[in-house]
Amino acid sequence: MSDREVMEFDVLIVGGGPAGLSAACRIMQKAQAEEKEISVCLVEKGSEIGAHILSGAIVESSxxxxxxxxxQEMGAPLNTKVNVDELHWLGSETASKTFSNWMVPKTLHNDGNYIISLGNLCRWLAEQAESLGVEVFPGFSAAHIAYDDNGSVEGVITGDMGLAADGSEKDGFMPGMLLKAKYTIFSEGCRGHLGKELLAHFELDKGKAPQHYGLGIKELWDVPESQSKPGTVIHTAGWPLGNEAGGGGFLYHLENNQVVVGLIVDLNYKNPYLSPYEEFQKYKHHPVISEHLKDAKRVSYGARAIAKGGWASLPKMSFPGGVVIGCDAGTLNPAKIKGTHTAMKSGMLAAESIYDALQSEASTADLVQFNDTVRNSWLGKELQQARNFVPVMHKLGTFWGGAYNWLDQNIFSGGLPFTFNDMTPDYASMELADKHVAPEYKKPDGLLSFDKLSSVFLSNTNHEENQPCHLKLKDAAIPIQSNLSKYSEPAQRYCPAGVYEIVESNNESVFQINSQNCIHCKTCDIKDPAQNITWVTPEGSGGPNYPNM
Structure with a gap:
């Protein structure tokens, strides 16, 4: 194999989301203000910045x-301010009750916030980063962590380009590059595969509650101009999930006669027959939601896991040679169901800590002070105040957990002298199939509900067909010999993209992986009850290409 090309920088950033881009911008702002020369490189696995970005999204602009x-003067794409903010309890497939404003936990109020496309905000941030002198390289996946002789992180190795499915080199093969840096910032988003390795390698989450996750599924619709209500925000709880799973739905009116609709399903659900995708299809038929989608056209689809463990699950964020930030670390504020402002703040704090370390000319070391910096900032204080939001919902359910959180947030501002923890990982909460009944899911009508493959088509997902599968099985026998008999192989249902199937071949059940369908949501890596599936990055630029999501 050819020798790898080596490129060296002062700072390397892995991931072009709001955390990584904010870090890039802030460190260059400081360098320019003090007339220092600092080289910063940002690599992003998507075909362009924003291609893999998926979020609701309502954003605090702080x-x-x-x-x-x-x-605002610079043209940041925050164009639609919230002007209607509703929370509904859906009691059945037709019944609903609207909560009065005073009944809603104050953390869920959206006064002064903006409905945006997070992908478009990231594209704008990338323009600012490049204008400040950051080298931004989309289409390059960081495949491996590079360690030096002392065990410190010295950078990453990008993925090889041009490998065949059997691992052989195709014509035009290009080995990945070694990108070295004095400090590396990992900002891959929720359940980043390198962040996952870092947490295990350096035991960054030792003594912490396990991270908890939700799966967010979202669609973008074009609606008739007469139905467009820019600034309208609708959140729902209750049906269709009911007692089967925590979570809730949302519908937001953007500018340009567009509406986003989605459902978040907590991944600690017990019933292996539950399908988050099918629950979302049901959800759109509720009158509270369907009235906004009349005569509308669905134009995009996507899904992404959400790290929602908050304060209790926040790991040590520094290690020798760098830091892990944003949703890679789990900085989302679950009480607000918002993670953009907290991810951006974590990136800015990381940039400031690394900039100061570079000026000290000390050898690359563990930036241990960064952890105190985060915890003493408004980011840390927000997460600390919201520390009970998720574990209480897990313990008491959506209704009574919501009541506790109303009391905690509205009356005591997160100051009740109790701390709850949920120490059960999401995958371990799944129960055996013989304890459960499969929910009834109707055939899609093609108007509000759709099949998985037509949805994946709208995500613009593409992977080079002849490349190694990026969904790795630790033991190829487990799906059939264990998961099928115990759990009716739930990968068929928890994956929102039809990646996993049980097919019959020669009178035998075969576990089939349609990796070309993968929209990089990471649910399989999280929810597989045997923890047998590991998601790794495919060839650079592979995956979804989300417009305006």
Whole structure:
């Protein structure tokens, strides 16, 4: 194999989401203000910045204002301010009750917030980063962590280009590059595969509650101009999930006659027959939601896991040679169901810590002070105040957990003298199939509900067909010999993209992986009850290509 090309930088950033881009911008802002020369490189596995970005998204502008105080004059794509904010309890497939404003936990109020496309915000942030001198390389996946002789992280190795499915080199093969840096920032988003390795390698999450996750499924619709209500925010709880799973739904009206609709399903659910995708299809038929989608056209689809463990699951964020930030670390505030402002703040704090370390000319070391910096910032205080939001919902359910959180947040501002923890990993909560009944899911009508393959088509997902599978099985026998008999192989249902199937061949059941369908949501890596599936990055630029998501 050819020798790898080596490129060296002062700072390397892995991932072009809000955390990584904010870190890139802030470190260059400081360097320019003090007339210092610092080289910063950012690599992003998507075909372009924003291609893999998926979020609701309602955004608090606080962190953006810290980063770019004149963001409005600069043209940041925050165009739709919230002007209607509703929370509904859905009691059945037709019944609903609207909560009065005073009944809603204050953390869920959206006064002053903006409905945005997070992908478009990231594209804008990338433009600012490049104008500040950051080298931004989309289409390059960080495949492996590079360690030096002392065990410190010295950078990453990008994925090889041009490998065949059997691992052989095709024509035009290009080995990945070794990107070295004095400090590496990992900001891959929720359940980043390198972040996962770092947590295990350096025991960053030792003594912490396990991270908890939700699966967010989202669609973008074009609606008739007469139905467009820019600034309208609708959140729902209850049906269709009911007692089967925690979570809730959302529908937001954007500018340009577009609506986003989605469902978040907590991944600690017990019933192996539950399908988050099918629950979402049911959800769109509720009158509270369907009235906004009349005569509308679905234009995009996507899904992504959400790290929602919050304060109790926040790991040590530094290690020798770098830091892990944003949703890679789990900085989302679950009480607000918002993670953009917190991810951006974590990136800015990381940039400031690394900039100071570079100026000290000390040898690359563990930036241990960064952890205190995070915890003493408004980011840390937000997460600490919201520490009970998720574990209480897990213990008491959506209704009574919501009641506790209303009391905790509205009356005591997160100050009740109790701390709850959920120490059961999401995958371990799944129960045997013989304890459960499969929910009834109707055939899609092609108007509001759709099959998985037509949905994946709208995600613009593409992978080079002849390449190694990026969904690795530790033991190829487990899906059939264990998961099928115990759990009716739930990968068929928890995957929102039809990646996993049980097919019959020669009178035998075969576990089939349609990796070309993968939309990089990471649910399989999280929810597989045997923890047998490991998601690794495919060839650079592979995966979804989300527009305006």
């Amino acid at each position: 962190a953006l204002t810290e980063l770019f105080p004149e963001w």
